[in-house]
Amino acid sequence: MNWKTVKLDIMESGVAVLTMNRPETMNSVNDQFCADVQAACKEASENDAVKVLVITGAGKAWSSGGDISLLAKIKDPISAKEIYDASGELVTAIYEIKKPVIAALNGVVAGASVAACMACDLIIASEKARMGFTFMQLAFCPDSGASHFLIQKVGYHKALELLWFGKILNAEEAEKLGFFNKVVPHEECLPEAIRWAEALALQPxxxxxxxxxxxxxxxxxxxxxxxxxxxxxxxxxxxxxxxxxxxxxxxxxxxxxxxxx
Missing domain, CATH: 1.10.12 (Lyase 2-enoyl-coa Hydratase; Chain  A, domain 2)
Known part of the structure; x- marks a missing residue:
């Protein structure tokens, strides 16, 4: 488990905390990050000691979406599809975990990482959390399943509003729209997510x-x-x-x- 961009800590309670660990880039997504998150999800999924997984980010962001260095590799439709697939596989790795997955949303989540966040089963958000549907700023359509999750959350008309105007929701707005289960003081975000996870670990x-x-x-x-x-x-x-x-x-x-x- 010698990963460069993530950490996985397994507690005696059966709760595992996966920390996305590229704080210098706001945990943005690059090739190494995609591979590491997928590997950590596989370990959490297959390890019998893990009953519930909590996913959080180091620093000020949960994950800011695609790293500009990754996007710069897009030269033609083939490279675009390869990059899209890598990002989509990261989200799929989270979505396919059969165990409960809780996002401890400690800060900004934007772009493709919005899909990764919504692929979790529960979301505990810091009061400092921000959710950015920023695809339009790059003339991009949503990817990695973001449109699938988005329309289920808010319906067709609100989903288009968020996408077309690149809306960035603060924690209170996102909670009112049903994206977050709970908003807590910033310092309580991860502890509260762990409390929820430990309670779930005791359930059948x-x-x-x-x-x-x-x-x-x-x-x-x-x-x-x-x-x-x-x-x-x-x-x-x-x-x-x-x-x-x-x-x-x-x-x-x-x-x-x-x-x-």
Whole structure:
């Protein structure tokens, strides 16, 4: 785990903190950064000691999007597609983690990194956080799945407003639009995200994972498809030891102790 641009710290509680660590460039995305984030996500995903992942940034930014040195490599459609794919693979690496992923949004997030942020399951934001839909400034369309997440969050008309006018949202505006779960004082951003993560780590993680899958499928399923999927997942949870423990704890008026099986 000798990565140059990220750090991964795994706690005894089962919470892992992935820190994007290019503060001198506001954690902007270049080739090395893409490779390191993907590798760290793979480690967190496959390591049984990790139950919940928190992603944050070093310095004043979560991530400011594409590094200008990366964008300068665009010479033709082929190189443009290669760069787009690298950025998209970074977001996909976050999105495909089956465990809960919480963004501790410590500062600015802009460009393609907005998609990486929205690929997380929960977002705890500092009062100093800013969310910038700055593609238009470079005459770029959104990439890396940003349009997919954006229209789900705010709908067609608001999404176009944000894109066409390059809107930069402050923490309060982003929370009102539903981008953030919670805004906290700056110094509480990472500690609060870790508290949420530690609380999740004590939940029945099989059910947590199935909830994540259910809500993602709900976006494209109709009512009948979704209720069938719910029924299938209910059967899976009913057969688990954690379900039996939950019922026993409820009857005995005590807190359940889940073992994730």
């Amino acid at each position: 993680l099989m059910t947590v994972g199935l909830d994540k899958k259910l809500l993602r499928e709900a976006v494209r399923n109709d009512y009948y498809q979704q209720t069938e999927l719910e029924a299938m997942y209910q059967v899976l949870t009913w057969s688990s030891e954690d379900f039996k423990e939950g019922c026993a704890a409820f009857a005995e008026k005590r807190k359940p102790v889940f073992k994730n099986r």
